Amino acid sequence: MDTLDDLIGRLAPDTLLRALAPDQLEILLRKATRRDLRAGETIIAQGDETGDFAVVVLTGGLKISMVSAGGREIILNYCGPGELVGEIAMLDSGPRTATVTAAVPSSVLILPSRTFLDAATASPASVEGVMRELARRVRQLNLVIESDRTFSMAPRLARALVRLVDPDSADGRLRYHPSQSDLGAFAGLARENVSRLLSEWEAQGIVARKGRALLVRDHAYLQTLAEFGDEA
Amino acid sequence: MDTLDDLIGRLAPDTLLRALAPDQLEILLRKATRRDLRAGETIIAQGDETGDFAVVVLTGGLKISMVSAGGREIILNYCGPGELVGEIAMLDSGPRTATVTAAVPSSVLILPSRTFLDAATASPASVEGVMRELARRVRQLNLVIESDRTFSMAPRLARALVRLVDPDSADGRLRYHPSQSDLGAFAGLARENVSRLLSEWEAQGIVARKGRALLVRDHAYLQTLAEFGDEA
C-alpha cells in the first residue's frame, strides 16, 4: 500500500482533498476501495441517479465529458493522479451530469459520500478548507465563462493545450495524446480548425511534433494567449 | 426590524443562506449591518483585494458585472431580495472578480466573513448544507458553460429572459427593466440582434411590450428554448 503514501505526497494542488487535515485524509483514503480500469472503460455515466461516491485517480488518467443538446461531445476535463472526480454529485447528491471514462489504463479509489463527509466535517479547519476550495472552483468557472464568451479560436485552443501539458516534463510533452477531434471537443472548435491552427503554430515554433505526440515549445506564449486573448 | 423577519420568510430559494439552520440564520442576520444604496452606486469593485464580506439584498436589486479582456461589459447576474452576493471572495478570501452595483435604489445587509463562517460551521447540518449549496452552484455553472458553447443567439437570449422574469408576477413582467444593451451584455450578444430577436418574438406573441417594459407571454416556449436549444 505504499502507493497510497506516494499519493498523499503528491496530491494535485487544486483538489478538494488538499483541504482536509492530513490525518483525516489518510484515514479516508485507507477506507476507500480500489478499482482498476481498462482504457475506455466507463466508471460514471451521465444521467446516473445515484451519485453517492467520488473517485480519486491513483494512476493513469480519466476523461470527463458530456453530450450536448446538438449531439456533439464536449470534453470538460482530463484528470490525472491525485485529482478528485465526481465530487459535485457526491456533495449535492444530484444526478451525474457528465460521463467519466478512463483515457488510458488507470487505477482509482472509490470514496463513498458518507466517508468523505465525515472527514470533511471532523474539524473546523477541514470545513473551512473544503468551503474555500469549492469557492475557488466557482471562481474558476466564472472566469471560464467570461473567456468563452469573448475569446476566439486561438486563445481557446491555447488554454486547452496549457491545461494538458505535463508539469513534470521538461520538453513540454502532454499528459495524454488526444486526437485533433478530442482537442476540438476540449477547446470547443471544429477538428479542421485544430489542424489549421496547429500547423500555423508549428511553423512559428510554438509547438512541435514528434510522431503523433505534440510538444509545447513556447509555453509562455500559449499561456498569455489563453489568459488575455489575442487582443492583448 | 420586522423587515428582517420578512426577509427570513421569503429567502431566495437557491441561496447559501437557505442552507443554514434557521436559528443560526437569524442570529447571523441580526449581527449584520444595514446599508442603503442609490441607483448605480457601487458596493463591490472588481479588483478589490479585501473581499472579507458578503452582501444580502433586502430590497431593490443588484447587478453583478465584469469587464472582459476586450473591454466589453459582461453582466453575470441580477440579484433580488433574499439573495446572497459576493460570497465567493468571502469564502476563499481572494480578490473580487466582479463589480456589484445597485440596479435600482436598494438596501442591503453586510455580512463579515467571520460571522458567516461561525454560523456555517456551528452544526454538521449547516456544514453539509453549505457544501451542498456550493456544489449545486458548480453544477449550475457547468451547465452554463456547456450551453454557451453550443447554443446560438436565440436560446441564449431566451435564458436571459427566463432568468429575469418576476416569479411573483402573473403577466410575465421582468424584475428589472434592462435596456437592450444590458440584455445583450447579459446574454452575450450584440444590441442590434437583441432588437431583431425581440421584434420577431413579439410578432409571434412570445413576448409583448408595454411602453418600455417587456412582458414574457410564452414562458414555457422560452424555457424549452433556453434548455434544449433550437435543434430540439
Place this chain on the structure above:
DNA sequence: GCGCTAGCGTGATGAACATCACAGACCGCG
C-alpha cells in the same frame, strides 16, 4: 415650442468559424 440625448429599428458589409468534400498518411492486422 426647440433642441438634446438615450434608447431603438433595420439594412448592408464583413469576419470568424462550421461544414462539406476529398486526398493523403499512418497503423495495426490478416
Place this chain on the structure above:
DNA sequence: CGCGGTCTGTGATGTTCATCACGCTAGCGC
C-alpha cells in the same frame, strides 16, 4: 505484403453573427 480503419491536411462553400451606418422615436430640460 496488402487492406481497412482511423487520423490528418486543405481547399471551397455557407451560416451565423458582430459591426457599421444611419434614421427614427420618446422623453426631458428649458
